Amino acid sequence: MNKDKLLFRVVCFAALLAFCVVLLGAYTRLKDAGLGCPDWPGCYGHLVVPQGEQAKAAGQAFGNVTVEAPKAWAEMTHRYVAGTLGMLILFIVIRAITTRKKYATPVGLPVIIALLVILQASLGRWTVTLKLLPPVVMFHLLGGMTLTVLLSLLALRLGQFFTNIVAEDYRRFRFWAALGLALLIGQIILGGWTSANYASLACTDFPTCNGTFLPDLHFSHAFSIMDKIGINYQGGILDQASKVTIQFCHRFGALIVFSYWLLLCLTMLGTARSKALLRFAVVVLILLVSQVGLGIMNIVLSLPLHVAVSHNAVATLLLTTVVALNYALTPKPLRTVDVN
Numbered sequence: 001m002n003k004d005k006l007l008f009r010v011v012c013f014a015a016l017l018a019f020c021v022v023l024l025g026a027y028t029r030l031k032d033a034g035l036g037c038p039d040w041p042g043c044y045g046h047l048v049v050p051q052g053e054q055a056k057a058a059g060q061a062f063g064n065v066t067v068e069a070p071k072a073w074a075e076m077t078h079r080y081v082a083g084t085l086g087m088l089i090l091f092i093v094i095r096a097i098t099t100r101k102k103y104a105t106p107v108g109l110p111v112i113i114a115l116l117v118i119l120q121a122s123l124g125r126w127t128v129t130l131k132l133l134p135p136v137v138m139f140h141l142l143g144g145m146t147l148t149v150l151l152s153l154l155a156l157r158l159g160q161f162f163t164n165i166v167a168e169d170y171r172r173f174r175f176w177a178a179l180g181l182a183l184l185i186g187q188i189i190l191g192g193w194t195s196a197n198y199a200s201l202a203c204t205d206f207p208t209c210n211g212t213f214l215p216d217l218h219f220s221h222a223f224s225i226m227d228k229i230g231i232n233y234q235g236g237i238l239d240q241a242s243k244v245t246i247q248f249c250h251r252f253g254a255l256i257v258f259s260y261w262l263l264l265c266l267t268m269l270g271t272a273r274s275k276a277l278l279r280f281a282v283v284v285l286i287l288l289v290s291q292v293g294l295g296i297m298n299i300v301l302s303l304p305l306h307v308a309v310s311h312n313a314v315a316t317l318l319l320t321t322v323v324a325l326n327y328a329l330t331p332k333p334l335r336t337v338d339v340n
Contacts, residue, residue: 004103007095008158014088015151019316021085022144024078026312029141029195030305034132035234036071038062040125041083043076082124085147086117092154106157113150119143132233135225137196142189145316152320153327162328166273170329173277176264177326183260184322187253188315193223194250198236200308202243206299209248217245254295261288280325287318 028034037043044050044058044067055067089110096110123140130136156162194200203209221238222245236243261284268281294311301307 003158003160004095004099004105007092007099007103007105008155010088010095011092011151011155011158014085014092015148015155017081017085017088018144018148018151019313021078021082022141022148022316023309023313024074024081025141025144026309027305028074028078029137030303030308031071031074032234033068033071033074034127034137035232036068036073036075038065038128040128041079043072049073049076079124082120086121089114089117089151106154109150109154109157113147113154116143116147116150120147130229131231132196133227133229134193134196134233135227137233138189138192141192141195141312145188145319148316149320149323153323156324156327162276164274165276165328167331169272169274169277170331173264173268173272174326174329177322177329180257180261180264181322181326183257184319187250187257188319190246190250190253191315194246197238197243197246199238199243199246199250200298200303202240202247203251203299204302206296209244209251215244215248216241217248218242219245222246222249254292258288258292261285276328277325280321280328283321284318284325287314287321290314291318 028036037049039045039062044055044062046054046058049055049069049072050058050067051069055069059065059067093110093114096105096107099105100107120140120143123136123143126133126136127140203215205211207213209215218239218241222242227233231237238246265281265285265288268277272278272281291311291314294307294314297304297307298311
């Protein structure tokens with residue numbers, strides 16, 4: 001079957017750009033720059049960060065605040081790159097629709113991606129206007145990761161990859177990979193909630209949590225999504241016990257996910273016949289160990305910026321890889337029984 005090489009290349013670039021948007025979003029959040037611009041989509045009413053006398057006037061217009069240029073530029077850079085990604089996705093949708101007969105291009109997935117971009121733009125706006133309301137911040141982070149995953153999945157479909165997985169392999173591992181994906185998604189949601197509520201350093205030591213293996217846990221407040229609208233959530237408003245509960249649950253989830261995928265990858269390495277699955281197992285193991293290591297470093301080093309951003313990056317790569325594994329284990333019309 002002929003491939004639309006132009007569309008394939010654009011989708012690959014868009015997936016890479018989406019990954020960069022996730023990292024820029026993480027950097028902005030971790031620099032406490034989520035409210036670097038108090039309005040949306042501009043910054044203090046301007047398309048670029050105001051400087052000098054213009055900055056003073058802008059600050060006065062927004063309640064006599066001081067324009068913090070570094071934080072404002074971090075936020076606006078994130079918006080500029082996200083806007084560029086939106087334009088690329090618009091091209092992808094138009095190209096997919098116009099070439100669907102010539103190349104049998106999938107249209108449904110590009111349309112879903114475009115709708116997700118619209119939702120992401122809305123979440124980006126609400127992140128600012130609702131002053132970092134934790135559920136909005138969490139869903140904005142998850143939306144960015146989902147966008148990266150869906151663009152990567154579209155690239156796999158356009159490139160017609162993984163058509164040679166041995167039938168015995170996808171019958172044996174398909175369910176377990178899907179279950180592992182569900183566990184990983186749950187853990188990433190926990191991570192997003194931890195970050196949105198500024199609970200990353202609620203436990204200051206490892207493997208214990210503030211000197212104990214089982215701290216006092218307060219679930220009723222820790223996972224309440226019925227927060228007050230209108231107050232400023234920067235820095236977090238939860239009490240320490242609730243933050244400890246969130247951090248402890250994130251650690252416990254990490255233990256479950258790590259153990260599950262360690263066992264599954266070792267099983268794949270020992271019994272899978274397809275070389276593609278063997279490669280997947282190795283990559284997942286590397287990313288898994290890296291992610292756990294970065295999580296521990298975040299705690300013992302008190303959340304250094306480069307480590308925290310890397311933690312977000314590896315989480316996105318791990319999710320994308322696991323989704324690709326599940327895609328590879330889905331039967332396809334062109335599938336053969338060769339071991340390649």
